[in-house]
Amino acid sequence: MDEKGGLLEVAKLHDACGVVGISFNETGNNVAKFIYYALYALQHRGQEAAGISVHDGKSIRTHRGMGLVAEVFKDAQIDILRGSVGIGHVRYPTTGRSCIENTQPFLVKYKDGAIAVAHNGNLVNSSQLREQLEQAGDIFYSSSDTEVIAHLFVKELLKYDLQEAVRALMRKIVGSYSLVFLWEDTVLALRDPLGIKPLCIGEVDNGFMVASESAAVDTLNGRLIRDVRPGELVVIKKGEMKTYQLARMPRPAHCVFEYIYFARPDSILDGRLIYDVRVNIGAHLAEEHPADADTVTPIPDSGITLAVGYHQRSQISYRECLMKNRYIGRTFIMPDQSMRETAVRLKMNTIRPNIEGHKLVLVDDSIVRGTTSRRIVDMVRRAGAKEVHVRIGSPPILAPCYLGIDMASREELIAAYKTVAGVEAVINADSLGYVSHKGLVEAVGIPKENLCMGCLTGIYPVEIPGEKCMAAQTKLSEYLNADATKD
Numbered sequence: 001m002d003e004k005g006g007l008l009e010v011a012k013l014h015d016a017c018g019v020v021g022i023s024f025n026e027t028g029n030n031v032a033k034f035i036y037y038a039l040y041a042l043q044h045r046g047q048e049a050a051g052i053s054v055h056d057g058k059s060i061r062t063h064r065g066m067g068l069v070a071e072v073f074k075d076a077q078i079d080i081l082r083g084s085v086g087i088g089h090v091r092y093p094t095t096g097r098s099c100i101e102n103t104q105p106f107l108v109k110y111k112d113g114a115i116a117v118a119h120n121g122n123l124v125n126s127s128q129l130r131e132q133l134e135q136a137g138d139i140f141y142s143s144s145d146t147e148v149i150a151h152l153f154v155k156e157l158l159k160y161d162l163q164e165a166v167r168a169l170m171r172k173i174v175g176s177y178s179l180v181f182l183w184e185d186t187v188l189a190l191r192d193p194l195g196i197k198p199l200c201i202g203e204v205d206n207g208f209m210v211a212s213e214s215a216a217v218d219t220l221n222g223r224l225i226r227d228v229r230p231g232e233l234v235v236i237k238k239g240e241m242k243t244y245q246l247a248r249m250p251r252p253a254h255c256v257f258e259y260i261y262f263a264r265p266d267s268i269l270d271g272r273l274i275y276d277v278r279v280n281i282g283a284h285l286a287e288e289h290p291a292d293a294d295t296v297t298p299i300p301d302s303g304i305t306l307a308v309g310y311h312q313r314s315q316i317s318y319r320e321c322l323m324k325n326r327y328i329g330r331t332f333i334m335p336d337q338s339m340r341e342t343a344v345r346l347k348m349n350t351i352r353p354n355i356e357g358h359k360l361v362l363v364d365d366s367i368v369r370g371t372t373s374r375r376i377v378d379m380v381r382r383a384g385a386k387e388v389h390v391r392i393g394s395p396p397i398l399a400p401c402y403l404g405i406d407m408a409s410r411e412e413l414i415a416a417y418k419t420v421a422g423v424e425a426v427i428n429a430d431s432l433g434y435v436s437h438k439g440l441v442e443a444v445g446i447p448k449e450n451l452c453m454g455c456l457t458g459i460y461p462v463e464i465p466g467e468k469c470m471a472a473q474t475k476l477s478e479y480l481n482a483d484a485t486k487d
Helices: 003-012 031-041 075-080 126-135 145-157 162-172 214-219 256-262 274-288 304-314 337-347 371-382 420-426 437-444
Strands: 017-024 049-055 060-066 085-091 106-110 113-123 175-183 186-191 200-204 207-211 223-227 232-237 240-245 295-298 322-324 348-350 359-364 387-392 431-434
Touching (some): 017 031, 017 113, 017 186, 031 049, 031 075, 031 085, 031 207, 031 214, 049 175, 060 075, 060 113, 085 113, 085 175, 085 186, 106 145, 113 126, 126 145, 145 162, 145 175, 162 186, 162 232, 200 214, 207 214, 256 274, 256 437, 274 304, 274 387, 274 437, 295 304, 304 359, 337 348, 348 371, 359 371, 420 431
Parallel strands (some): 295 359, 387 431
Antiparallel strands (some): 017 207, 049 060, 106 113, 113 175, 175 186, 186 232, 200 207, 200 223
8 A cells, every 4th residue: 555545544543642541439529520630641642632531320421622621621511520430531633634523532322331432542454444344334423543443342342241342352453552441330441462552550549540641640649550561451440440461462562752752751651760761862862972062952842851861971061042932822823924933933932141152952852854943953043052963862753653653744754865964954953963773772771672663763563554564563363362361
């Protein structure tokens, strides 16, 4: 399947998001309020839309809308969502349609009840699955692969008990998924057999929760128990938790970009504090790409922790030279061409006294298209920088991501068709240095074979139509363990 056909179809359906599920052991708790706070902690994972579903003892109630968590939910909506068990979702802007129909959780009703589902990740075979379901008479209201998952799961629940239904679902869906379901008064959480996207378990007062990141558990003053294991099903009902290992793979494939950029620095993913990982990446950058400079400065916010690591290892002074305006809303409208530079300064401004006459090391997490990097380099040059040396906390991004991180198409990726020297010229830097693959892997602290680095290598842990794959990790159903025991 060519890239302009099927592969872009794969890309447009994905959702890179944040999910949460909470179950209290006492009736009457306003779980929606706690889900709201947890979603606030996961807001960095999705700014396009938000939603909450709760079970009120009789049925599932859902409220969802476009915008930030605080824009979607007011006191009136939270008060209506009464109950002690529920799930929530924040959606990240993607190349798919931005509309209420794609907002989660999705609710599907069937003869035995109803189920709500929220998803972080991307199925690479959703188009084929949707076509099969539509031919069987299913009707879809969105372009999201999450609705495909919901329809498939309902069909399996009508045929099997819970564990067998989940196994049957896992045999059919291919890609990355951290899922939370609200099945009547029960929260279900499921992580794909490769553990591509993060998901963790926490204990809170009077119950348990699952969330995309541990920062959400911290926000509710909870205790992080552990990560959900790849291929594991978590069942939480009336504040009690059981886990079932339903699938086993030879090795995981954790998304490396969660460590580089996407996750919050205060979160713990698969046993590693993200802050420490990024400081380590910065230190490797300093070793691999030293610079004759007098100031290390980050591009806020994503480059801050990386710059700290570069500063500590290089002993070059750390200063903030750029200030980000965090109060430009998601509806900020870019003015016409004549005002474009004003728009850039509204989003980020220079601290001229920290720049003028200095030789800077400018640190960021990645370069995608190169346009933003060029604008920032030009800004600091106009502010009087003597030299600008750019250092990047990821290797060059050579390929699109089809597994849940919204990224440009291959044609837009500057490193896919330019050398390092070519990118350096485009962004107008005196020098450019990317962390090496080896340095990145050492900084993360996970063996290379246990990471998904498809965007950096073009080799993916599952088969992508028209792309390379790791042969040992393609046929997921072969590793589904029907005899897995309860934890």
